Amino acid sequence: MNFWTTASPLADGQPCVGVVEEPRAAVEPTLLEWAFPFREISLLNEADRRYRDPSYGIHRWWARRPPALVRGVLLAAFETPTTLGRFWSKFADGSDALRGTRIHDPFLGGGSTVVEASRLSALASGTDVDPLACLIARHELNSADSDEVGTFGKQLADHVLAEVGHLYSGKPDGWTPLHWFWISVVECPGCETRTPLYRNLLIARDAKKIGAVVRDSAQTVFCPECFKIHHLRTKNAKKFECCGPRRVDESTFSDLKFRCPNCSRASDHTELKTIKAQTRLLAVEETHPEYRRRIRAPNDSDRERVRESETFVTLNASRMLIPDCKFTSPRRDSRPISYGAERPVDLFHARQLATFGIAFKWIEDTDATPRVKEALKLATSHALAFNNRLCGYAADYGRLSALFSIRSYSLPALSVELNPLHPSAGRGTLLKLLRERVSENRRLVRRTVWDPTARRRKQRDFAFVGSPNVDILCLSALTPYPTGGQFDFSFFDPPYFDYISYSELSEFYRAWLELAEIGGAPLLPSSLDPVGSFSTSFAAALVALRGKLRPGAPFAFTFHSTSSDAWRAVADAIKGSDHRITALWPVLADPHMGHHGANGACEWDLVIVCRPGNVCSLGRAPSLARWRKQLSPLRLGPTDILAIRTALDAFKGLFGCVGE
Numbered sequence: 001m002n003f004w005t006t007a008s009p010l011a012d013g014q015p016c017v018g019v020v021e022e023p024r025a026a027v028e029p030t031l032l033e034w035a036f037p038f039r040e041i042s043l044l045n046e047a048d049r050r051y052r053d054p055s056y057g058i059h060r061w062w063a064r065r066p067p068a069l070v071r072g073v074l075l076a077a078f079e080t081p082t083t084l085g086r087f088w089s090k091f092a093d094g095s096d097a098l099r100g101t102r103i104h105d106p107f108l109g110g111g112s113t114v115v116e117a118s119r120l121s122a123l124a125s126g127t128d129v130d131p132l133a134c135l136i137a138r139h140e141l142n143s144a145d146s147d148e149v150g151t152f153g154k155q156l157a158d159h160v161l162a163e164v165g166h167l168y169s170g171k172p173d174g175w176t177p178l179h180w181f182w183i184s185v186v187e188c189p190g191c192e193t194r195t196p197l198y199r200n201l202l203i204a205r206d207a208k209k210i211g212a213v214v215r216d217s218a219q220t221v222f223c224p225e226c227f228k229i230h231h232l233r234t235k236n237a238k239k240f241e242c243c244g245p246r247r248v249d250e251s252t253f254s255d256l257k258f259r260c261p262n263c264s265r266a267s268d269h270t271e272l273k274t275i276k277a278q279t280r281l282l283a284v285e286e287t288h289p290e291y292r293r294r295i296r297a298p299n300d301s302d303r304e305r306v307r308e309s310e311t312f313v314t315l316n317a318s319r320m321l322i323p324d325c326k327f328t329s330p331r332r333d334s335r336p337i338s339y340g341a342e343r344p345v346d347l348f349h350a351r352q353l354a355t356f357g358i359a360f361k362w363i364e365d366t367d368a369t370p371r372v373k374e375a376l377k378l379a380t381s382h383a384l385a386f387n388n389r390l391c392g393y394a395a396d397y398g399r400l401s402a403l404f405s406i407r408s409y410s411l412p413a414l415s416v417e418l419n420p421l422h423p424s425a426g427r428g429t430l431l432k433l434l435r436e437r438v439s440e441n442r443r444l445v446r447r448t449v450w451d452p453t454a455r456r457r458k459q460r461d462f463a464f465v466g467s468p469n470v471d472i473l474c475l476s477a478l479t480p481y482p483t484g485g486q487f488d489f490s491f492f493d494p495p496y497f498d499y500i501s502y503s504e505l506s507e508f509y510r511a512w513l514e515l516a517e518i519g520g521a522p523l524l525p526s527s528l529d530p531v532g533s534f535s536t537s538f539a540a541a542l543v544a545l546r547g548k549l550r551p552g553a554p555f556a557f558t559f560h561s562t563s564s565d566a567w568r569a570v571a572d573a574i575k576g577s578d579h580r581i582t583a584l585w586p587v588l589a590d591p592h593m594g595h596h597g598a599n600g601a602c603e604w605d606l607v608i609v610c611r612p613g614n615v616c617s618l619g620r621a622p623s624l625a626r627w628r629k630q631l632s633p634l635r636l637g638p639t640d641i642l643a644i645r646t647a648l649d650a651f652k653g654l655f656g657c658v659g660e
Contacts, residue, residue: 386428
């Protein structure tokens with residue numbers, strides 16, 4: 001019988017935590033601990049990155065591990081080291097492979113562990129302090145009836161079009177607005193001169209990128225004095241004439257600072273309160289069924305629709321459901337408050353408030369079932385990230401860059417307003433996301449599997465089904481799981497030591513969805529003692545998990561960081577909770593695309609497998625040099641090599657093994 005005692009002090013004098021003492025159990029090593037095919041799983045992750053899984057498309061979340069990685073770890077945790085062939089057979093066709101097992105994720109997040117476990121017929125459970133994560137996971141696992149969602153979704157779309165469609169309507173000649181480009185006119189804190197804030201004068205460029213919008217002009221630029229739009233003939237043109245000679249790359253904002261052209265004072269967004277600055281409608285991008293897109297200067301009709309939107313919000317407040325709350329403060333990341341945004345509504349144009357206020361109110365008042373209402377709310381909420389004042393524009397591709405494309409509240413110099421009611425084009429329109437929600441029950445998913453005979457990847461279509469046998473609770477990982485029974489295995493992705501708090505990001509959505517506050521303190525380092533605070537909390541979470549795992553059972557989690565403090569905190573938590581690392585595997589978990597591929601970003605995670613110290617004998621550390629040879633043709637970049645070396649150094653003395 002398990003009981004609580006006082007642990008030995010953690011490394012470096014950290015506070016003590018309770019450790020679950022359990023009898024020494026006879027345990028056998030698993031495939032996950034001895035021969036996990038990390039190279040092949042990485043190749044599958046690389047191939048799957050562009051395939052869409054309807055379950056994971058329900059709503060944005062910030063960190064989802066690749067489904068192939070999760071599926072592989074779960075299956076390998078229940079196979080012996082000699083059953084690699086059987087492992088791949090189950091991977092390719094194993095709908096009942098884990099029936100009778102119980103799998104738990106104490107850091108639910110995007111829900112990949114519980115989704116993949118349920119697809120393998122395991123009894124899955126998960127907890128998270130964020131009610132948004134819990135709501136998303138429940139619908140990933142067992143979404144509402146698609147016919148009902150389709151019926152009410154069409155009614156919602158028709159209602160929104162009838163109420164606010166006139167604020168977006170195109171002209172009789174067939175041109176329909178898709179994007180409106182806005183520029184901030186800020187006031188210098190020193191001399192009080194008002195000046196446009198811009199990184200450069202480029203709006204769009206036909207750079208001949210694969211998948212990009214094809215345009216009639218090579219570059220579209222603007223004059224920062226008269227705001228006239230110019231269309232340049234070549235994509236490499238660096239100058240043009242308007243109100244004098246202009247350079248395409250000239251700016252008033254660079255290196256995160258605005259420099260006043262009048263007095264040369266440098267100011268950041270915190271001083272400028274940029275989100276509250278005057279804005280100017282700079283340009284409009286339109287589509288036509290017979291012609292290429294065009295970008296033009298705004299006209300009186302465009303400006304009149306903006307004024308109509310502001311009047312509509314004022315006159316129809318009682319018919320809209322708009323969040324009336326402030327952002328939480330203090331925050332781990334001062335944004336978006338540092339921009340001058342005090343409330344979630346400050347992040348939206350009046351036209352956007354009108355659209356979403358009408359939509360959420362209709363959902364609340366309709367007579368649909370609670371499950372269908374939740375599905376419609378999630379679809380509408382998902383559209384929020386594409387329809388707010390923090391959306392930018394990928395000039396070389398002609399696509400909107402949504403809020404949270406990079407995991408933060410970043411503020412673009414050129415803000416882009418999307419037409420959420422555009423009938424065909426546009427990334428993240430409300431109409432498109434509602435249509436996708438209707439098809440979310442189509443569980444036919446294309447995934448990549450490994451053919452061990454041919455030693456190559458191949459595609460396969462899976463017919464996944466939802467599962468109601470999943471228990472999701474809004475609960476801290478530090479709280480022992482309240483329901484009966486023991487877990488056979490746990491796989492999770494704890495908060496990263498040096499990343500922004502996801503609960504601060506989810507607040508953007510929770511305000512509109514009227515979700516409760518988070519269900520506990522997130523596992524994040526404190527500013528006064530980051531290593532000690534993170535390791536102590538993480539150790540307590542591992543102790544709580546150990547109290548529900550069957551004696552001697554392993555658990556695994558993924559982690560990456562280039563910070564030595566981060567890895568030391570993880571190592572201290574493993575040691576302080578009386579565990580040893582029985583396996584460590586590098587896996588390509590975040591193959592970057594687009595602007596995510598910046599130098600210095602980690603693409604590889606370490607899968608860290610642990611067991612209680614009392615069932616392990618002393619083990620040896622793995623070899624980075626051997627890993628690099630085994631991974632060919634995949635390669636570890638300099639950043640990932642640094643991260644893995646830092647981890648191996650932190651984990652010295654923590655390696656153990658079972659089965660010898």
